[in-house]
Amino acid sequence: MPTCDVNLVDSEKVQKVRTAIADKDTLFRMAELFKALGDPNRVKIIWALATEELCVCDLSSAVGMTPSAASHQLRSLRNLKLVKFRRAGQMVYYSLDDKHIEMLLAQGLEHVQENRR
Amino acid sequence: MPTCDVNLVDSEKVQKVRTAIADKDTLFRMAELFKALGDPNRVKIIWALATEELCVCDLSSAVGMTPSAASHQLRSLRNLKLVKFRRAGQMVYYSLDDKHIEMLLAQGLEHVQENRR
DNA sequence: TGAATATATGTGCATATGTTCATATATCTT
């Protein structure tokens, strides 16, 4: 791999940083979590579910997606344990299953609002 | 677009959710922010810069990427105003330019640590 | 000025992602 010629400008700093950074698996799972929030429609879905428990039908109507598309996204959110669900007859009601998500959303919103173009 | 036959199970809830959700542009920019955190290498980079101001060379060494790859990622982080930089001779030193990012990282880390597989 | 070094950028490519469409499954109603 190409590196700088001195190889390192300040190897002490580099060493410090290396030990500070989390392990590979943790990094991967953090990225996985953020990636789940990295799509406007999923932000919408999560925001909707933060507001109200909803069945797939109402959810997809609220966020303007087809039930199929919503269902696909719900599956990945389910796999990440970000949403939970309960069946009630033909309907399946989804809601958030993670206390961090709402805080993340709130932080993200703050960031965006403080950096209006 | 395919919808449920009743069209809506609970249109009042749907209406409530619709008004609760942010506007399109805000949603897009929130997703954009989270997407920036949605890659293990970028989490690494941001974590590294949260620890220490670093030049591209030391940064890429610390996170195990080629300087080129790091530079590419730094560009997108720059475009999102998540990192700032200063030139010092041949080197360019990068650091975080957003107070929310560290909190987001911390939240994400917490989530991951509380959901160990 | 010219060589060397750090960083930036353009291009191409392999892979990942999100949606649509078709179809499957589950539940309710008659």
Added chain:
DNA sequence: AAGATATATGAACATATGCACATATATTCA
């Protein structure tokens, strides 16, 4: 049981993403 409805899933497709590689730019130093 059969039809209707809500949800889930599989496949295919267009687009986005991240990296390597080549090359450009900027700065230092001889």
